[in-house]
Each structure stands twice: as structure tokens, then as C-alpha cells.
Amino acid sequence: MIRTGAQYLDGIRDGREVWIDGERVKDVASHKAFAPIVAVKARMYDMQHEAAHQDALTYTESGERHSVYNQPPRTQEDWHRKWRSVDALLHEIGGVVTRVGDETVGEMWSLQDGRDVLAEIDPRFAANIDNHIARVVERDPFHVSANTDPKGDRSKHITQRDPDMMVHVVKETSAGIIIRGAKYETAAAYADQAFLKPTVGAWSDEKESDYALGCIVKMGAEGVKHICRDGFAGRGNPADYPLANRFDEVDTLVVFDNVLIPWEDVFFYRHTRAAQHIRATLHRYSAFPYVLRLLYNADMMIGAALFNAKQTGLEKLQAVQEKLADLACYREGIRAHLVASIALAEKSPAGLLMPNQSLLYAGRVLACSQLPAMMHAARELIGGQICVTPNAAAFQAEGSSEWLKKFYSLNDNWQSEDRRKLLAFSRDLLNSDYAGHRLAFVQFAQAPHFNHLAAVYRNFDFSGPLDFVRRAADMSDKVMG
Numbered sequence: 135m136i137r138t139g140a141q142y143l144d145g146i147r148d149g150r151e152v153w154i155d156g157e158r159v160k161d162v163a164s165h166k167a168f169a170p171i172v173a174v175k176a177r178m179y180d181m182q183h184e185a186a187h188q189d190a191l192t193y194t195e196s197g198e199r200h201s202v203y204n205q206p207p208r209t210q211e212d213w214h215r216k217w218r219s220v221d222a223l224l225h226e227i228g229g230v231v232t233r234v235g236d237e238t239v240g241e242m243w244s245l246q247d248g249r250d251v252l253a254e255i256d257p258r259f260a261a262n263i264d265n266h267i268a269r270v271v272e273r274d275p276f277h278v279s280a281n282t283d284p285k286g287d288r289s290k291h292i293t294q295r296d297p298d299m300m301v302h303v304v305k306e307t308s309a310g311i312i313i314r315g316a317k318y319e320t321a322a323a324y325a326d327q328a329f330l331k332p333t334v335g336a337w338s339d340e341k342e343s344d345y346a347l348g349c350i351v352k353m354g355a356e357g358v359k360h361i362c363r364d365g366f367a368g369r370g371n372p373a374d375y376p377l378a379n380r381f382d383e384v385d386t387l388v389v390f391d392n393v394l395i396p397w398e399d400v401f402f403y404r405h406t407r408a409a410q411h412i413r414a415t416l417h418r419y420s421a422f423p424y425v426l427r428l429l430y431n432a433d434m435m436i437g438a439a440l441f442n443a444k445q446t447g448l449e450k451l452q453a454v455q456e457k458l459a460d461l462a463c464y465r466e467g468i469r470a471h472l473v474a475s476i477a478l479a480e481k482s483p484a485g486l487l488m489p490n491q492s493l494l495y496a497g498r499v500l501a502c503s504q505l506p507a508m509m510h511a512a513r514e515l516i517g518g519q520i521c522v523t524p525n526a527a528a529f530q531a532e533g534s535s536e537w538l539k540k541f542y543s544l545n546d547n548w549q550s551e552d553r554r555k556l557l558a559f560s561r562d563l564l565n566s567d568y569a570g571h572r573l574a575f576v577q578f579a580q581a582p583h584f585n586h587l588a589a590v591y592r593n594f595d596f597s598g599p600l601d602f603v604r605r606a607a608d609m610s611d612k613v614m615g
């Protein structure tokens with residue numbers, strides 16, 4: 135089934151407890167901090183029903199129509215179709231959103247790859263992951279990711295910290311398990327459910343096994359409390375902050391105050407090896423949509439920088455062209471990793487098609503680690519006017535507007551209003567509070583940099599370089615041992 139926007143809105147109007155700016159939110163869908171991003175998600179659902187977008191966003195199986203985003207990938211075409219559906223969405227909404235479901239649902243496919251590990255403890259749990267993957271396809275919920283606990287002082291063993299610093303099981307009942315703790319989750323306040331699993335860590339200490347827990351949590355369940363950071367939407371005039379006002383994906387500290395997780399929603403529990411498995415493989419699918427978003431981010435930087443160079447006539451300078459070429463290399467580097475990861479895709483243990491792991495994770499490091507430098511390159515190309523340009527009201531007000539029209543009109547093609555719009559867009563992309571937040575999002579939201587590098591280390595085949603050097607240096611076979 136594919137849901138409509140109205141069905142999605144009905145689903146999040148479930149009486150959930152959401153707090154922002156010290157106030158309890160009555161209706162997430164209409165609150166100024168959430169309304170724009172909720173509207174994007176609702177639009178995404180509606181697009182699935184429209185003739186113009188249905189082919190890009192949906193597929194049919196056994197006579198039923200489903201979302202391409204939720205489809206477990208089995209062929210290279212499946213991955214290309216996912217790419218096309220993201221392309222259709224981002225062009226439709228005119229910006230970049232990351233956490234809208236497709237980028238988190240793949241975390242469950244990773245767990246399914248480890249179903250043998252799950253079955254070691256209790257075969258029921260292995261069946262639960264299969265059921266949930268099927269349920270996402272059938273019911274089309276908005277699914278987010280819950281990894282990161284507040285954690286507390288890590289110089290102390292968890293037994294010496296407040297146990298709630300990491301999500302754990304406090305009680306087992308016939309209905310399910312009761313959990314306590316908290317997680318940081320983008321988009322949780324307006325999502326349907328989250329896949330909760332242990333945070334980044336070694337997960338080798340048996341004593342921590344109460345914390346080795348993986349399950350689905352309904353975002354409106356009793357005891358779930360969403361305490362959100364303040365929003366960017368509604369803070370300033372949309373004419374001055376066009377991205378912040380449309381695409382802010384509000385992050386939440388989700389508190390679990392004795393939340394019942396029914397047995398059918400439990401994937402693993404007191405299972406350190408399952409925690410190890412999921413931490414080692416979590417992003418084997420979901421890194422693809424995450425990195426793909428950065429391709430569009432790169433396009434926004436290139437477009438903004440090139441339009442600016444065209445306006446000012448600076449594009450004809452070779453030195454300016456070289457800086458634009460640096461941005462294009464970054465963009466093409468991301469695209470190359472994505473294309474190659476599909477071309478050399480690998481079969482997963484559960485029979486799905488994983489993007490080539492070494493190439494995908496290397497692409498994630500390239501895309502995320504180079505972003506600060508590329509943002510600075512774009513900022514430098516566009517120049518200081520993004521910081522010093524007056525706001526839209528000044529372009530309208532009698533007394534200032536005549537001067538601004540004069541100084542911001544460059545030629546017949548570029549009149550002051552278009553130049554103002556380009557500078558406002560560029561500021562929100564590169565310089566504003568929202569721009570800084572998005573940079574932090576890219577650096578952390580899926581995992582921190584050291585974890586990205588650990589994924590490359592685990593997946594790159596080091597035997598090739600070792601063997602090459604062994605032969606080149608004429609060393610014995612034994613050194614490979």
C-alpha cells in the first residue's frame with residue numbers, strides 16, 4: 135500500500151508528547167517549527183499517487199503498489215530507481231531533505247543480513263525483523279533512526295553511571311519489554327516509528343548486555359517524550375532564509391520513560407553479538423541515500439557559485455573557472471562513488487544487493503569530510519556580499535529600496551530582486567545558522583567521522599596493496615601470513 139499525505143498527518147496526530155521552546159506542542163503538523171517539513175513529507179506521500187510521479191516513486195508487486203524507498207534492493211535497477219525517485223522528490227520540493235524515510239529504512243535490511251545471529255538467542259526475534267521489513271513495505275510508515283544515547287561520563291563504566299544514560303531494559307513482561315533511557319533522533323517528532331539499536335561502541339563487554347537492545351519504537355507510544363531543539367522555520371522572513379524556512383529537519387531528544395515494546399517489535403535483547411553485528415553493518419545500505427543527498431548539496435553550491443560568477447562577469451577569469459572546477463570535482467567524486475557502488479554491487483548474506491561496500495564507504499568519507507572545504511570554496515567564490523546584503527524588507531522600503539535597486543542591478547538580465555534572491559539563498563546554504571547546522575548534520579547524523587573511517591577500514595580489501603608490495607619488494611609469501 136502507499137499512504138496519502140492526509141493519512142500520514144492523521145497518523146502523527148496520535149496525542150504524542152512533543153516539547154519545543156519549553157512548550158508542549160498541541161499539533162505537530164501545524165506548529166510553525168514543524169509545519170514546513172511535515173508538509174514536505176506529506177507532499178512526498180501525495181506524489182506517490184500522482185500520474186506525473188507515480189512511476190518514479192512507486193513499484194508494483196503482486197498487484198499491490200508500494201514505495202520505491204521501502205523496497206529491499208535486489209537488482210542494480212532497484213538502486214537506480216531509488217536514485218531516480220530521490221531525484222524526482224528533490225526537484226519537486228526544490229531543496230534537499232535527508233531524513234524522510236528512505237535513508238533510515240535500510241538499517242533494518244542490515245539487521246536481516248544478520249538474522250542467523252539473531253536466531254541464536256531466540257528464533258522469534260529473527261522472524262520479527264522479516265515481519266517488520268515486510269510491514270514497512272505494506273504499510274508505508276515514516277521510519278527514523280535511533281542510535282545515539284546521551285551516554286554520560288564514559289571514563290566510568292556504565293554500572294557506575296546513571297543507567298538511563300544508555301537505553302536499557304528494566305523489566306520483562308508477558309506483553310513485552312519495558313525500556314528506559316533516551317536517544318537523539320532527527321525527525322522523530324513527526325515520524326511514525328524508529329529502529330532503536332545500541333550506540334557506536336565496541337559491544338564486547340558482556341556486562342553491558344542489558345543495553346544490547348534492538349527494537350521498533352512507535353513514536354506516539356505511551357512514555358515516549360520528544361524534547362526538540364528549537365526550529366529554524368519561522369525564525370526569520372522566508373525571503374531572507376529560504377532554505378531554513380522550508381527544510382529544517384528538527385532533531386529531538388527522545389526520552390523513553392518506561393516504554394512497553396511488544397514482543398513482536400523486539401529484534402534482539404541481552405545479545406551483545408547482535409549489537410556487534412548491527413554496529414558493524416548498520417549503514418551498508420543506508421549510506422547510499424545519505425551520500426546521494428550530498429550530490430544535490432554539491433549541485434546547490436555549484437549553481438549558487440556559478441550564477442554569482444555569471445552575474446558579476448567573473449566567470450570568464452581562468453582563476454575563477456578553476457575554483458568552479460574544484461567544486462565540480464567534488465561533485466563528480468561523489469557521483470563516481472555512487473555509480474561505481476551500484477556497478478560493482480555485492481550480494482548480501484540475506485540475498486539483497488548491497489552497494490559495493492568499500493566504494494560506498496570511501497564515497498561517504500569523501501562527501502562528508504570534504505564538505506567544510508567545499509562550502510568554504512563556494513563561499514569564497516560568491517564573495518563577501520552574502521554577509522553584508524540587507525534583508526528583503528530593505529529592498530521594499532521607501533528610502534532604502536531605490537539605493538538597493540541601483541547597487542544590486544548588474545545588467546538587463548540581472549536585476550536587483552534576482553540578485554537579492556541569489557544572495558539570500560547562498561547565505562542560507564553557506565553562512566546562516568541553518569547552514570552551520572546542516573554541516574553538523576552531515577558530519578554526525580549517520581555517524582561521526584571516526585566511525586565512517588572505521589567502516590572503510592573494515593570493508594577495504596587490504597590484501598591487494600599488501601600483495602603488490604610483497605611482490606615489488608620481493609618478500610617471501612610468509613609475510614602475508
Ligand SMILES: Cc1cc2nc3c(=O)[nH]c(=O)nc-3n(C[C@H](O)[C@H](O)[C@H](O)COP(=O)(O)OP(=O)(O)OC[C@H]3O[C@@H](n4cnc5c(N)ncnc54)[C@H](O)[C@@H]3O)c2cc1C
Binds near residue numbers: 571576
Ligand atoms: C544534526 C544532528 C542530527 C543527528 N541525528 C541523529 C539521528 O537521527 N539518530 C541518531 O541516532 N543520532 C543522531 N545524531 C547523533 C549523532 O549520531 C551523534 O552526534 C554521533 O554519533 C556522535 O555522538 P556524540 O554527539 O554523543 O559525540 P561523542 O560520542 O561524545 O563524540 C564526540 C567526539 O569525540 C571523538 N570520539 C568519541 N569517541 C571516539 C572514538 N571511539 N574514537 C575516536 N574519536 C572519538 C570524536 O571526535 C567525536 O566526534 C545526530 C547528530 C546531529 C549533530
